[in-house]
Amino acid sequence: MPTPSSPDPAPEMEIVHLLRAVTVELGLHSARFANQNGMHPTDVRALIALMDARRAGEEMTAGRLGAVLGLNSAGTTALVDRLEQAGQVRRVRAERDRRRVVIEVEERAVELGQAFFGPLIERSVELLRAYDERQLAAIRGFLGGVREAAAEGRE
Amino acid sequence: MPTPSSPDPAPEMEIVHLLRAVTVELGLHSARFANQNGMHPTDVRALIALMDARRAGEEMTAGRLGAVLGLNSAGTTALVDRLEQAGQVRRVRAERDRRRVVIEVEERAVELGQAFFGPLIERSVELLRAYDERQLAAIRGFLGGVREAAAEGRE
DNA sequence: CCCTATTATCTCGCTCAGCAAGATACTCGT
DNA sequence: ACGAGTATCTTGCTGAGCGAGATAATAGGG
Numbered sequence A, B: 001m002p003t004p005s006s007p008d009p010a011p012e013m014e015i016v017h018l019l020r021a022v023t024v025e026l027g028l029h030s031a032r033f034a035n036q037n038g039m040h041p042t043d044v045r046a047l048i049a050l051m052d053a054r055r056a057g058e059e060m061t062a063g064r065l066g067a068v069l070g071l072n073s074a075g076t077t078a079l080v081d082r083l084e085q086a087g088q089v090r091r092v093r094a095e096r097d098r099r100r101v102v103i104e105v106e107e108r109a110v111e112l113g114q115a116f117f118g119p120l121i122e123r124s125v126e127l128l129r130a131y132d133e134r135q136l137a138a139i140r141g142f143l144g145g146v147r148e149a150a151a152e153g154r155e
Numbered sequence C: 001c002c003c004t005a006t007t008a009t010c011t012c013g014c015t016c017a018g019c020a021a022g023a024t025a026c027t028c029g030t
Numbered sequence D: 001a002c003g004a005g006t007a008t009c010t011t012g013c014t015g016a017g018c019g020a021g022a023t024a025a026t027a028g029g030g
Helices: A013-036 A041-055 A062-069 A073-085 A107-129 A133-151 B013-036 B041-055 B062-069 B073-085 B107-129 B133-151
Strands: A089-093 A101-105 B089-093 B101-105
Touching: A013 A041, A013 A107, A013 B013, A013 B041, A013 B107, A013 B133, A041 A062, A041 A073, A041 A101, A041 A107, A041 B013, A062 A073, A062 A101, A073 A089, A073 A101, A101 A107, A107 B013, A107 B133, A133 B013, A133 B107, A133 B133, B013 B041, B013 B107, B041 B062, B041 B073, B041 B101, B041 B107, B062 B073, B062 B101, B073 B089, B073 B101, B101 B107
Parallel strands: none
Antiparallel strands: A089 A101, B089 B101
16 A cells, blocks of 8 residues: 555546646756856746747737746846847847837847757657657647646736 | 748647647746745745655655755755745754754645645646546656656756 | 827836855764 | 764855836827
8 A cells, every 4th residue: 555644546646747747847957958058047938938929920029028927127127138148139129119129039049949958859759759649639638728727817 | 821931840849839838837827826825936846845745755854855946055944944934834853863854844835735726736637537548648658758858967 | 299198118226035155063983 | 082974054145026217209189
Protein backbone atom coordinates (compact mmCIF):
# COMPACT_ATOMS: atom_id res chain seq x y z
CA MET A 1 0.00 0.00 0.00
CA PRO A 2 1.71 3.15 -1.24
CA THR A 3 -0.19 5.95 0.55
CA PRO A 4 -2.57 4.39 3.03
CA SER A 5 -3.99 7.67 4.35
CA SER A 6 -4.92 9.25 0.99
CA PRO A 7 -8.47 8.78 -0.34
CA ASP A 8 -7.32 6.95 -3.51
CA PRO A 9 -7.13 9.78 -6.08
CA ALA A 10 -8.45 9.47 -9.62
CA PRO A 11 -5.88 7.94 -12.00
CA GLU A 12 -6.26 11.02 -14.22
CA MET A 13 -4.49 13.04 -11.52
CA GLU A 14 -1.21 11.58 -12.67
CA ILE A 15 -1.49 13.44 -15.97
CA VAL A 16 -2.59 16.64 -14.25
CA HIS A 17 0.52 16.53 -12.07
CA LEU A 18 2.59 15.74 -15.13
CA LEU A 19 1.28 18.82 -16.90
CA ARG A 20 2.17 20.95 -13.89
CA ALA A 21 5.64 19.41 -13.82
CA VAL A 22 6.07 20.27 -17.49
CA THR A 23 5.15 23.90 -16.92
CA VAL A 24 7.63 24.06 -14.04
CA GLU A 25 10.36 22.52 -16.17
CA LEU A 26 9.66 24.84 -19.10
CA GLY A 27 9.81 27.77 -16.69
CA LEU A 28 13.22 26.65 -15.47
CA HIS A 29 14.33 26.19 -19.06
CA SER A 30 13.38 29.80 -19.83
CA ALA A 31 15.14 30.92 -16.67
CA ARG A 32 18.33 29.27 -17.90
CA PHE A 33 18.00 31.14 -21.19
CA ALA A 34 17.51 34.37 -19.23
CA ASN A 35 20.56 33.72 -17.05
CA GLN A 36 22.84 32.84 -19.94
CA ASN A 37 22.01 36.14 -21.63
CA GLY A 38 21.96 38.34 -18.54
CA MET A 39 18.20 38.77 -18.77
CA HIS A 40 15.32 38.53 -16.33
CA PRO A 41 12.27 36.28 -16.58
CA THR A 42 10.09 39.19 -17.59
CA ASP A 43 12.43 40.07 -20.46
CA VAL A 44 12.06 36.56 -21.83
CA ARG A 45 8.29 36.69 -21.54
CA ALA A 46 8.37 40.02 -23.36
CA LEU A 47 10.45 38.64 -26.23
CA ILE A 48 8.09 35.67 -26.55
CA ALA A 49 5.08 37.97 -26.67
CA LEU A 50 6.79 40.13 -29.28
CA MET A 51 7.65 37.13 -31.47
CA ASP A 52 4.12 35.78 -31.13
CA ALA A 53 2.79 39.13 -32.32
CA ARG A 54 5.25 39.18 -35.18
CA ARG A 55 4.23 35.70 -36.29
CA ALA A 56 0.58 36.79 -36.14
CA GLY A 57 1.48 39.84 -38.23
CA GLU A 58 0.31 42.25 -35.52
CA GLU A 59 2.01 45.40 -34.29
CA MET A 60 3.01 45.34 -30.61
CA THR A 61 2.95 48.69 -28.86
CA ALA A 62 4.47 49.47 -25.47
CA GLY A 63 1.03 49.67 -23.88
CA ARG A 64 -0.18 46.34 -25.25
CA LEU A 65 3.05 44.64 -24.20
CA GLY A 66 2.68 45.93 -20.65
CA ALA A 67 -0.92 44.73 -20.53
CA VAL A 68 0.04 41.24 -21.73
CA LEU A 69 2.78 40.99 -19.12
CA GLY A 70 0.75 42.56 -16.33
CA LEU A 71 3.09 45.53 -15.88
CA ASN A 72 2.09 49.13 -15.32
CA SER A 73 3.32 51.90 -17.58
CA ALA A 74 6.43 52.68 -15.53
CA GLY A 75 7.52 49.07 -15.46
CA THR A 76 6.84 48.71 -19.17
CA THR A 77 9.03 51.69 -20.00
CA ALA A 78 11.83 50.27 -17.87
CA LEU A 79 11.44 46.86 -19.56
CA VAL A 80 11.61 48.31 -23.07
CA ASP A 81 14.59 50.47 -22.03
CA ARG A 82 16.37 47.34 -20.83
CA LEU A 83 15.62 45.35 -23.98
CA GLU A 84 16.54 48.27 -26.22
CA GLN A 85 19.83 48.84 -24.44
CA ALA A 86 20.61 45.14 -24.81
CA GLY A 87 20.02 45.53 -28.55
CA GLN A 88 17.19 43.00 -28.66
CA VAL A 89 14.43 45.40 -29.54
CA ARG A 90 13.90 48.80 -31.15
CA ARG A 91 11.35 51.54 -30.57
CA VAL A 92 9.59 52.86 -33.66
CA ARG A 93 7.25 55.84 -33.40
CA ALA A 94 4.06 55.04 -35.31
CA GLU A 95 3.60 57.21 -38.42
CA ARG A 96 -0.13 57.59 -38.09
CA ASP A 97 -0.51 58.16 -34.34
CA ARG A 98 2.73 59.57 -33.09
CA ARG A 99 1.88 58.92 -29.45
CA ARG A 100 2.21 55.20 -30.07
CA VAL A 101 5.55 53.41 -29.81
CA VAL A 102 5.75 50.17 -31.77
CA ILE A 103 8.24 47.65 -30.41
CA GLU A 104 10.06 45.50 -32.95
CA VAL A 105 12.39 42.61 -32.18
CA GLU A 106 15.88 42.77 -33.65
CA GLU A 107 16.96 39.86 -35.83
CA ARG A 108 19.64 39.18 -33.25
CA ALA A 109 17.07 38.31 -30.58
CA VAL A 110 15.17 36.00 -32.92
CA GLU A 111 18.33 34.07 -33.72
CA LEU A 112 19.29 33.90 -30.05
CA GLY A 113 15.89 32.45 -29.17
CA GLN A 114 15.96 29.92 -32.00
CA ALA A 115 19.43 28.77 -31.04
CA PHE A 116 18.29 28.09 -27.48
CA PHE A 117 14.73 26.86 -27.91
CA GLY A 118 15.16 25.24 -31.30
CA PRO A 119 16.37 21.85 -30.04
CA LEU A 120 13.52 21.60 -27.55
CA ILE A 121 10.95 22.51 -30.18
CA GLU A 122 12.41 20.04 -32.64
CA ARG A 123 12.33 17.28 -30.04
CA SER A 124 8.68 18.09 -29.31
CA VAL A 125 7.75 17.89 -32.98
CA GLU A 126 9.57 14.57 -33.20
CA LEU A 127 7.58 13.22 -30.26
CA LEU A 128 4.33 14.26 -31.91
CA ARG A 129 5.18 12.53 -35.18
CA ALA A 130 4.89 9.19 -33.38
CA TYR A 131 1.15 9.64 -32.84
CA ASP A 132 -1.83 9.14 -35.13
CA GLU A 133 -4.50 11.75 -35.82
CA ARG A 134 -6.82 10.46 -33.08
CA GLN A 135 -4.07 10.76 -30.51
CA LEU A 136 -3.03 14.21 -31.74
CA ALA A 137 -6.66 15.30 -31.43
CA ALA A 138 -6.64 14.16 -27.81
CA ILE A 139 -3.48 16.15 -27.04
CA ARG A 140 -4.90 19.22 -28.76
CA GLY A 141 -8.21 18.82 -26.98
CA PHE A 142 -6.70 18.39 -23.54
CA LEU A 143 -4.26 21.29 -23.84
CA GLY A 144 -6.86 23.56 -25.39
CA GLY A 145 -9.37 22.68 -22.69
CA VAL A 146 -6.92 23.35 -19.87
CA ARG A 147 -5.91 26.63 -21.45
CA GLU A 148 -9.53 27.71 -21.65
CA ALA A 149 -10.24 26.65 -18.08
CA ALA A 150 -7.19 28.54 -16.81
CA ALA A 151 -8.07 31.62 -18.82
CA GLU A 152 -11.47 31.87 -17.14
CA GLY A 153 -11.71 34.66 -14.59
CA ARG A 154 -9.34 36.99 -16.38
CA GLU A 155 -10.83 40.47 -16.17
CA MET B 1 -2.25 32.67 -48.64
CA PRO B 2 -1.92 33.40 -44.95
CA THR B 3 1.84 33.95 -44.50
CA PRO B 4 3.46 33.94 -47.93
CA SER B 5 6.99 34.52 -46.66
CA SER B 6 7.11 31.67 -44.08
CA PRO B 7 8.57 28.33 -45.14
CA ASP B 8 5.36 26.38 -44.40
CA PRO B 9 5.95 25.07 -40.84
CA ALA B 10 5.24 21.52 -39.75
CA PRO B 11 1.62 20.99 -38.67
CA GLU B 12 2.92 19.69 -35.33
CA MET B 13 4.02 23.23 -34.51
CA GLU B 14 0.44 24.10 -33.72
CA ILE B 15 0.49 21.77 -30.73
CA VAL B 16 3.90 23.03 -29.62
CA HIS B 17 2.58 26.58 -29.61
CA LEU B 18 -0.52 25.38 -27.80
CA LEU B 19 1.61 23.83 -25.06
CA ARG B 20 3.49 27.09 -24.65
CA ALA B 21 0.21 28.98 -24.51
CA VAL B 22 -1.00 26.63 -21.77
CA THR B 23 2.10 27.23 -19.67
CA VAL B 24 1.65 31.00 -20.08
CA GLU B 25 -2.01 30.76 -19.08
CA LEU B 26 -1.24 28.57 -16.07
CA GLY B 27 1.40 31.07 -15.03
CA LEU B 28 -1.11 33.89 -15.19
CA HIS B 29 -3.58 31.77 -13.24
CA SER B 30 -1.02 31.30 -10.47
CA ALA B 31 -0.27 35.02 -10.57
CA ARG B 32 -3.95 35.75 -9.94
CA PHE B 33 -3.88 33.43 -6.95
CA ALA B 34 -0.80 35.25 -5.68
CA ASN B 35 -2.38 38.68 -6.13
CA GLN B 36 -5.64 37.74 -4.44
CA ASN B 37 -3.73 36.61 -1.37
CA GLY B 38 -1.11 39.36 -1.31
CA MET B 39 1.62 36.92 -2.29
CA HIS B 40 4.43 36.93 -4.85
CA PRO B 41 5.01 34.39 -7.62
CA THR B 42 7.87 32.83 -5.70
CA ASP B 43 5.66 32.28 -2.66
CA VAL B 44 3.20 30.32 -4.78
CA ARG B 45 5.98 28.23 -6.28
CA ALA B 46 7.23 27.55 -2.76
CA LEU B 47 3.81 26.40 -1.53
CA ILE B 48 3.48 24.11 -4.56
CA ALA B 49 6.90 22.60 -3.89
CA LEU B 50 5.99 22.11 -0.22
CA MET B 51 2.71 20.39 -1.05
CA ASP B 52 4.43 18.19 -3.63
CA ALA B 53 6.91 17.13 -0.96
CA ARG B 54 4.10 16.50 1.50
CA ARG B 55 2.25 14.33 -0.99
CA ALA B 56 5.45 12.41 -1.63
CA GLY B 57 5.87 11.96 2.12
CA GLU B 58 9.21 13.79 2.15
CA GLU B 59 10.46 16.40 4.57
CA MET B 60 11.24 19.79 3.03
CA THR B 61 14.01 21.77 4.65
CA ALA B 62 14.82 25.43 4.07
CA GLY B 63 17.91 24.55 2.09
CA ARG B 64 16.17 22.09 -0.20
CA LEU B 65 13.36 24.54 -0.82
CA GLY B 66 15.82 27.26 -1.79
CA ALA B 67 17.58 24.87 -4.16
CA VAL B 68 14.32 23.86 -5.85
CA LEU B 69 13.33 27.50 -6.35
CA GLY B 70 16.81 28.64 -7.35
CA LEU B 71 17.20 31.04 -4.42
CA ASN B 72 20.30 31.57 -2.33
CA SER B 73 20.22 31.17 1.42
CA ALA B 74 19.37 34.80 2.17
CA GLY B 75 16.47 34.80 -0.24
CA THR B 76 15.25 31.50 1.16
CA THR B 77 15.24 32.83 4.71
CA ALA B 78 13.30 35.92 3.59
CA LEU B 79 10.84 33.70 1.70
CA VAL B 80 10.19 31.44 4.69
CA ASP B 81 9.88 34.51 6.95
CA ARG B 82 7.24 35.90 4.63
CA LEU B 83 5.28 32.66 4.43
CA GLU B 84 5.52 32.12 8.17
CA GLN B 85 4.35 35.64 8.95
CA ALA B 86 1.41 35.11 6.59
CA GLY B 87 0.54 31.99 8.60
CA GLN B 88 0.90 29.64 5.63
CA VAL B 89 3.89 27.72 6.87
CA ARG B 90 5.66 26.86 10.09
CA ARG B 91 9.29 26.25 10.93
CA VAL B 92 10.05 23.08 12.85
CA ARG B 93 13.57 22.43 14.12
CA ALA B 94 14.50 18.85 13.29
CA GLU B 95 14.88 16.65 16.39
CA ARG B 96 17.80 14.66 15.11
CA ASP B 97 19.92 17.37 13.46
CA ARG B 98 19.03 20.66 15.10
CA ARG B 99 20.71 22.71 12.41
CA ARG B 100 17.98 21.72 10.00
CA VAL B 101 14.69 23.61 9.76
CA VAL B 102 11.83 21.58 8.37
CA ILE B 103 9.13 23.67 6.69
CA GLU B 104 5.56 22.45 7.04
CA VAL B 105 2.52 23.91 5.31
CA GLU B 106 -0.33 25.01 7.55
CA GLU B 107 -3.72 23.43 6.88
CA ARG B 108 -4.94 26.94 6.05
CA ALA B 109 -2.63 27.18 3.01
CA VAL B 110 -3.71 23.77 1.74
CA GLU B 111 -7.36 24.77 1.87
CA LEU B 112 -6.62 28.10 0.21
CA GLY B 113 -4.86 26.34 -2.63
CA GLN B 114 -7.57 23.73 -3.09
CA ALA B 115 -10.27 26.40 -3.14
CA PHE B 116 -8.47 28.24 -5.92
CA PHE B 117 -6.95 25.45 -8.00
CA GLY B 118 -9.62 22.83 -7.30
CA PRO B 119 -12.00 23.84 -10.09
CA LEU B 120 -9.22 23.91 -12.68
CA ILE B 121 -7.95 20.50 -11.59
CA GLU B 122 -11.42 19.05 -11.63
CA ARG B 123 -12.04 20.42 -15.11
CA SER B 124 -8.78 18.86 -16.30
CA VAL B 125 -9.72 15.46 -14.91
CA GLU B 126 -13.09 15.75 -16.61
CA LEU B 127 -11.41 16.48 -19.94
CA LEU B 128 -9.21 13.42 -19.56
CA ARG B 129 -12.15 11.12 -18.84
CA ALA B 130 -13.30 11.64 -22.44
CA TYR B 131 -10.27 9.83 -23.84
CA ASP B 132 -9.46 6.15 -24.20
CA GLU B 133 -6.30 4.48 -22.93
CA ARG B 134 -4.44 4.87 -26.21
CA GLN B 135 -5.10 8.60 -26.25
CA LEU B 136 -4.15 8.99 -22.59
CA ALA B 137 -0.90 7.18 -23.33
CA ALA B 138 -0.20 9.73 -26.07
CA ILE B 139 -0.81 12.66 -23.71
CA ARG B 140 1.40 11.08 -21.05
CA GLY B 141 4.09 10.30 -23.58
CA PHE B 142 4.13 13.76 -25.09
CA LEU B 143 4.15 15.63 -21.77
CA GLY B 144 6.73 13.30 -20.27
CA GLY B 145 8.94 13.61 -23.33
CA VAL B 146 8.81 17.40 -23.32
CA ARG B 147 9.54 17.47 -19.62
CA GLU B 148 12.58 15.31 -20.12
CA ALA B 149 13.81 17.39 -23.07
CA ALA B 150 13.40 20.61 -21.09
CA ALA B 151 15.12 19.14 -18.05
CA GLU B 152 18.25 18.39 -20.06
CA GLY B 153 21.12 20.75 -19.40
CA ARG B 154 20.25 21.32 -15.76
CA GLU B 155 23.51 21.27 -13.85
C1' DC C 1 -10.04 76.58 -35.85
C1' DC C 2 -9.31 76.38 -30.84
C1' DC C 3 -10.21 74.13 -26.37
C1' DT C 4 -11.09 70.19 -23.74
C1' DA C 5 -11.20 65.25 -22.98
C1' DT C 6 -8.77 61.20 -24.05
C1' DT C 7 -4.99 58.20 -25.06
C1' DA C 8 0.00 56.70 -25.05
C1' DT C 9 4.30 56.96 -23.14
C1' DC C 10 7.73 58.55 -20.01
C1' DT C 11 9.81 60.51 -15.38
C1' DC C 12 10.40 60.49 -10.41
C1' DG C 13 10.61 58.57 -5.94
C1' DC C 14 9.87 54.57 -3.44
C1' DT C 15 9.29 49.55 -1.81
C1' DC C 16 10.71 45.11 -1.41
C1' DA C 17 12.48 40.43 -3.46
C1' DG C 18 16.76 38.49 -4.07
C1' DC C 19 22.05 38.56 -4.07
C1' DA C 20 26.96 38.29 -1.97
C1' DA C 21 29.43 37.86 1.97
C1' DG C 22 29.89 36.53 6.32
C1' DA C 23 28.07 35.36 11.16
C1' DT C 24 26.00 31.87 13.98
C1' DA C 25 24.66 27.30 15.44
C1' DC C 26 24.90 22.57 15.34
C1' DT C 27 27.02 17.77 14.04
C1' DC C 28 30.50 14.38 13.37
C1' DG C 29 34.90 12.04 12.71
C1' DT C 30 39.23 11.61 14.76
C1' DA D 1 37.19 18.06 22.65
C1' DC D 2 38.51 20.32 18.53
C1' DG D 3 38.51 21.29 13.74
C1' DA D 4 36.13 20.58 9.39
C1' DG D 5 31.78 20.48 7.46
C1' DT D 6 26.85 21.64 7.07
C1' DA D 7 22.39 24.38 7.71
C1' DT D 8 20.36 28.57 8.57
C1' DC D 9 20.22 33.44 9.53
C1' DT D 10 21.96 38.56 9.36
C1' DT D 11 23.60 42.64 7.04
C1' DG D 12 23.95 45.77 3.39
C1' DC D 13 23.04 46.48 -1.25
C1' DT D 14 21.03 46.26 -6.25
C1' DG D 15 17.42 46.65 -9.26
C1' DA D 16 12.51 45.24 -11.04
C1' DG D 17 8.18 47.00 -10.61
C1' DC D 18 4.61 50.26 -8.45
C1' DG D 19 1.88 54.80 -7.72
C1' DA D 20 1.44 59.36 -9.00
C1' DG D 21 1.85 62.63 -12.09
C1' DA D 22 4.23 65.03 -16.25
C1' DT D 23 4.47 65.28 -21.23
C1' DA D 24 3.01 64.68 -25.97
C1' DA D 25 -0.15 63.69 -29.50
C1' DT D 26 -5.01 62.96 -31.29
C1' DA D 27 -10.15 63.53 -31.75
C1' DG D 28 -14.39 65.89 -31.30
C1' DG D 29 -17.78 69.62 -30.03
C1' DG D 30 -18.65 74.36 -30.20
